[in-house]
Amino acid sequence: MRYLPLTDDDRRRMLAAIGVESVDDFFRDVPESARLKEPVDLPRHSSEMEVERVFTRMAAKNLSPDTVPSFLGAGAYRHHVPAAVDHLIQRGEFLTAYTPYQPEISQGTLQCMFEFQTQVALITGMDVANASMYDGATACSEAVMMATRINNRAKVVLSGGLHPHYRDVTATMGRFLGLDIVAAAPDWQGKENPARLVDGETACLVVQNPGFFGHLRDLRPLADACHGKGALLVAVVTEPLSLGIVESPGAMGADIVAGEGQSLGNALNFGGPTVGLLAVRQKYLRQIPGRLVGQTVDTDGRRGYVLTLSTREQHIRREKATSNICTNSGLCALAFSIHLTLLGEQGFVSLARLNHARAVTLADKLAALKGVEVINETFFNEFTLSLPKPAAAVAEALAGMGVFGGVPASRLDPERSELEPLLLVAATETASPADIDGYVGALRQVL
Amino acid sequence: MAAPETTFTGNRGLQLEEPLIFDQGRPGRSGVDLPAAAAAAGDRLGGLERQGAIGLPGLSEPQTVRHYLRLGQKNYGIDSGFFPLGSCTMKHNPRQGEKLARLSGLASLHPLQPQSTVQGALELIDSCAHWLKVLTGMPAIVMSPAAGAQGELVGLMAIRSALEARGDARRRVLVPESAHGTNPASARACGYAVESVAANGRGRIDMDVLKEKLGSDVAAIMLTNPNTCGLFETDIIDIAQAVHDAGAFFYCDGANFNAIVGRVRPGDLGIDCMHLNLHKTFSTPHGGGGPGSGPVALAESLAPFAPLPYVAHGADGFLLVEHEGQGGGKPLGRVKGFHGQFGMFARALAYMMSMGSDGLRQVAEDAVLNANYLLAGLKDSLSPPFEGPCMHEVLFDDRFLAGTGVTTLDFAKAMIDEGFHPMTIYFPLVVHGAMLMEPTETESKETLDQFIDALKGLAERARKGDVAYFQGAPRLTPRRRLDETLAARQPVLRWRPAGDKTVE
Ligand SMILES: Cc1ncc(COP(=O)(O)O)c(C=O)c1O
Numbered sequence: 001m002r003y004l005p006l007t008d009d010d011r012r013r014m015l016a017a018i019g020v021e022s023v024d025d026f027f028r029d030v031p032e033s034a035r036l037k038e039p040v041d042l043p044r045h046s047s048e049m050e051v052e053r054v055f056t057r058m059a060a061k062n063l064s065p066d067t068v069p070s071f072l073g074a075g076a077y078r079h080h081v082p083a084a085v086d087h088l089i090q091r092g093e094f095l096t097a098y099t100p101y102q103p104e105i106s107q108g109t110l111q112c113m114f115e116f117q118t119q120v121a122l123i124t125g126m127d128v129a130n131a132s133m134y135d136g137a138t139a140c141s142e143a144v145m146m147a148t149r150i151n152n153r154a155k156v157v158l159s160g161g162l163h164p165h166y167r168d169v170t171a172t173m174g175r176f177l178g179l180d181i182v183a184a185a186p187d188w189q190g191k192e193n194p195a196r197l198v199d200g201e202t203a204c205l206v207v208q209n210p211g212f213f214g215h216l217r218d219l220r221p222l223a224d225a226c227h228g229k230g231a232l233l234v235a236v237v238t239e240p241l242s243l244g245i246v247e248s249p250g251a252m253g254a255d256i257v258a259g260e261g262q263s264l265g266n267a268l269n270f271g272g273p274t275v276g277l278l279a280v281r282q283k284y285l286r287q288i289p290g291r292l293v294g295q296t297v298d299t300d301g302r303r304g305y306v307l308t309l310s311t312r313e314q315h316i317r318r319e320k321a322t323s324n325i326c327t328n329s330g331l332c333a334l335a336f337s338i339h340l341t342l343l344g345e346q347g348f349v350s351l352a353r354l355n356h357a358r359a360v361t362l363a364d365k366l367a368a369l370k371g372v373e374v375i376n377e378t379f380f381n382e383f384t385l386s387l388p389k390p391a392a393a394v395a396e397a398l399a400g401m402g403v404f405g406g407v408p409a410s411r412l413d414p415e416r417s418e419l420e421p422l423l424l425v426a427a428t429e430t431a432s433p434a435d436i437d438g439y440v441g442a443l444r445q446v447l
Numbered sequence: 448m449a450a451p452e453t454t455f456t457g458n459r460g461l462q463l464e465e466p467l468i469f470d471q472g473r474p475g476r477s478g479v480d481l482p483a484a485a486a487a488a489g490d491r492l493g494g495l496e497r498q499g500a501i502g503l504p505g506l507s508e509p510q511t512v513r514h515y516l517r518l519g520q521k522n523y524g525i526d527s528g529f530f531p532l533g534s535c536t537m538k539h540n541p542r543q544g545e546k547l548a549r550l551s552g553l554a555s556l557h558p559l560q561p562q563s564t565v566q567g568a569l570e571l572i573d574s575c576a577h578w579l580k581v582l583t584g585m586p587a588i589v590m591s592p593a594a595g596a597q598g599e600l601v602g603l604m605a606i607r608s609a610l611e612a613r614g615d616a617r618r619r620v621l622v623p624e625s626a627h628g629t630n631p632a633s634a635r636a637c638g639y640a641v642e643s644v645a646a647n648g649r650g651r652i653d654m655d656v657l658k659e660k661l662g663s664d665v666a667a668i669m670l671t672n673p674n675t676c677g678l679f680e681t682d683i684i685d686i687a688q689a690v691h692d693a694g695a696f697f698y699c700d701g702a703n704f705n706a707i708v709g710r711v712r713p714g715d716l717g718i719d720c721m722h723l724n725l726h727k728t729f730s731t732p733h734g735g736g737g738p739g740s741g742p743v744a745l746a747e748s749l750a751p752f753a754p755l756p757y758v759a760h761g762a763d764g765f766l767l768v769e770h771e772g773q774g775g776g777k778p779l780g781r782v783k784g785f786h787g788q789f790g791m792f793a794r795a796l797a798y799m800m801s802m803g804s805d806g807l808r809q810v811a812e813d814a815v816l817n818a819n820y821l822l823a824g825l826k827d828s829l830s831p832p833f834e835g836p837c838m839h840e841v842l843f844d845d846r847f848l849a850g851t852g853v854t855t856l857d858f859a860k861a862m863i864d865e866g867f868h869p870m871t872i873y874f875p876l877v878v879h880g881a882m883l884m885e886p887t888e889t890e891s892k893e894t895l896d897q898f899i900d901a902l903k904g905l906a907e908r909a910r911k912g913d914v915a916y917f918q919g920a921p922r923l924t925p926r927r928r929l930d931e932t933l934a935a936r937q938p939v940l941r942w943r944p945a946g947d948k949t950v951e
């Protein structure tokens with residue numbers, strides 16, 4: 001078997017050196033009744049070629065957004081990832097390293113994470129960022145738990161523009177921790193004022209920008225309202241590329257930023273793995289969950305990096321830790337960081353502009369179709385359409401014609417009938433002018 | 448040892464110094480060319496355009512590639528050499544998994560495209576779940592948790608939901624002293640109070656202490672088996688019985704499943720709930736800290752509370768159940784965005800299919816054989832605190848260093864100069880100066896022999912009193928020991944431009 005170096009002869013010699021007859025001797029502490037005599041009921045081992053055949057067959061049963069015009073978003077965005085990113089993250093020195101507990105032989109990972117933390121802090125306009133969370137949704141729930149620890153309050157207000165998965169994950173956590181989670185109704189019109197739900201008992205208000213339905217909002221009045229009541233403003237970002245042209249949450253007064261980093265460097269992967277971003281104001285540093293990399297010097301006085309402030313973490317503090325997270329999204333964070341390094345300021349801003357331009361073009365063309373309304377006055381690369389037919393059926397029909405036209409809002413909140421006509425449509429740089437025209441034509445046909 | 452020779456550049460041959468990207472950027476430089484955008488009719492930013500520059504450095508593609516390649520060379524991975532990091536199962540990561548997970552029909556799938564267009568992906572999740580159910584001997588599995596710790600949390604949430612459904616809210620979770628830190632932290636995150644249970648002199652749970660602590664307000668016990676001392680809990684079936692008699696649930700931390708995969712099914716031991724780390728037993732890469740994947744196997748009693756979403760078999764194909772009411776049961780809610788770590792399922796399934804039922808059984812046997820071979824080779828030079836045999840990892844304490852002035856940390860650092868990644872140190876907490884070694888089944892006898900010889904040599908050197916050698920180690924690495932106290936006392940967690948006076 002190709003992953004096992006021991007030969008039968010090795011095994012015999014090793015057993016002899018240990019002084020036992022058979023490997024069964026090592027399992028003598030296992031209750032007799034639980035020792036399986038035969039292999040379990042699963043297929044026997046396979047060659048690389050045979051496994052590949054099965055995977056190729058499973059992959060062929062799917063319709064890949066690589067092969068058709070695709071306008072899907074709703075918290076997961078298809079972008080072009082430069083070839084260098086995937087090459088570099090597959091280098092064994094990154095791919096097969098563990099968490100950098102031995103800094104002398106982990107400076108590569110550590111410096112990369114220090115650079116990642118800096119990049120995240122810069123684009124969000126915050127002071128510090130951690131070395132990643134699982135994904136955007138769990139970053140959001142961790143940000144909420146962090147806020148409740150900071151001001152020792154239990155009420156949490158979630159804007160109706162928050163991604164429904166983020167809302168649901170936060171609600172699940174909140175239920176087990178005895179928090180009072182107040183979730184506003186889905187704000188598809190972009191008209192809500194969640195500040196009115198914030199009172200003197202509120203730990204934080206969670207607002208997403210751009211919102212789930214694509215609307216942009218000025219966070220400043222919300223930050224002021226929160227701070228006036230002693231509450232924190234948690235800003236969620238599910239499309240980090242927007243930060244190339246939209247004012248950063250930090251500059252608009254957010255106290256904590258929770259985000260999803262998939263857009264940069266990472267494939268869609270059917271939703272996972274991705275990478276959660278978490279950035280905070282300096283004064284809340286000691287309450288941040290997860291790993292942090294810090295700069296220091298070695299015994300020869302040379303600059304180097306280590307994991308630091310670990311007294312916040314589970315391996316030191318156990319039940320008093322700021323979170324139970326251990327394994328995070330290291331390699332996805334590296335992909336994010338490499339992509340952002342390749343882009344640089346100029347590329348990042350230009351790519352954001354390109355996305356916005358494509359989305360504006362698409363929105364204007366779709367708005368010209370009979371019965372189609374673009375709900376948004378503002379958006380980045382994603383907006384909401386109101387259709388004369390149920391959006392789920394339209395999306396299905398479009399897929400049948402080889403176009404992924406968008407995500408029906410009802411997919412995430414099926415019990416809300418007011419969302420039935422709504423389709424979330426995203427246009428990134430991957431949507432060529434021909435794709436855009438193809439989509440417009442297909443939608444005209446379906447309606 | 449002589450001070451490092453100095454060079455004009457600071458580089459030393461292949462050991463290349465590499466500045467931060469922020470020290471290399473120039474305005475106007477980029478590593479990406481974009482298509483020209485046709486002018487759109489005005490912007491829709493509503494006056495919220497970013498004011499001011501971000502401050503990201505600009506690097507070309509060649510500079511970027513060189514930067515990360517050089518940084519990679521300062522890392523030690525399993526691809527570099529022996530990595531016996533106990534509890535972490537640093538086994539070989541097959542490259543086939545990387546290739547297959549990147550097939551366009553898998554990697555490029557959007558999580559919310561119509562279900563009719565992802566039947567192959569749902570089949571993949573379902574197959575992965577099937578293999579894991581058969582291997583654990585448990586009837587249900589939750590695929591969505593992002594890592595082991597989240598699996599723990601989800602398992603405990605299911606337990607709490609089941610207890611509350613029977614009107615029996617309980618407050619406490621029992622966690623052995625030897626448990627991983629995520630266990631108590633997860634219990635706390637699920638709203639429980641944590642109570643520690645001591646080990647006995649044989650490195651196992653003390654049944655008498657356990658029975659004393661079990662009461663009507665104990666919701667669950669979280670036990671790692673084989674435990675973090677590398678030992679199988681001999682009384683496991685009695686423990687399960689006692690836990691169930693007290694009306695509590697039996698959570699098993701499955702981080703050490705590599706020791707028993709294919710030979711023992713946790714379902715046969717009375718376990719109600721167990722997470723698996725696909726990034727351990729099932730060979731998905733650790734990636735310098737993640738991502739992982741932590742599916743949780745559930746007994747019949749907990750299955751109805753499994754969180755959303757999950758894959759079901761529908762009338763015409765696979766069905767992704769995303770909302771309450773679309774399937775049966777009383778789901779405890781959602782714990783993660785989208786549908787779990789799909790890319791990791793692909794890698795784990797490719798691994799399981801490659802090994803097969805026969806190969807996975809061989810994995811456990813070789814992993815345990817390798818660990819016992821280390822124990823046999825080192826027991827006279829190092830000090831094992833407990834009687835063997837061990838399972839897939841072997842624990843030593845620091846008694847063999849007593850009186851030498853050399854600590855477990857010093858010893859580990861000297862191993863780095865020998866070209867090994869050190870074992871896990873100072874964990875578990877139940878022995879002094881712990882050294883937990885997990886060789887895994889993907890190491891050859893030759894590697895183990897070299898390791899044993901090197902460690903015997905180091906132990907001898909420590910006994911001879913060469914403390915300075917150990918305290919000065921490592922010497923041959925890109926950096927020598929780093930000042931962790933300074934890092935924590937004056938945290939510098941990001942680069943700042945020269946002249947930026949912000950204090951952290
Ligand atoms: C025994 C044990 N339990 C739990 C965990 C946590 O798993 P993860 O890091 O996947 O969250 C680990 C991982 O290091 C472990 O060794």
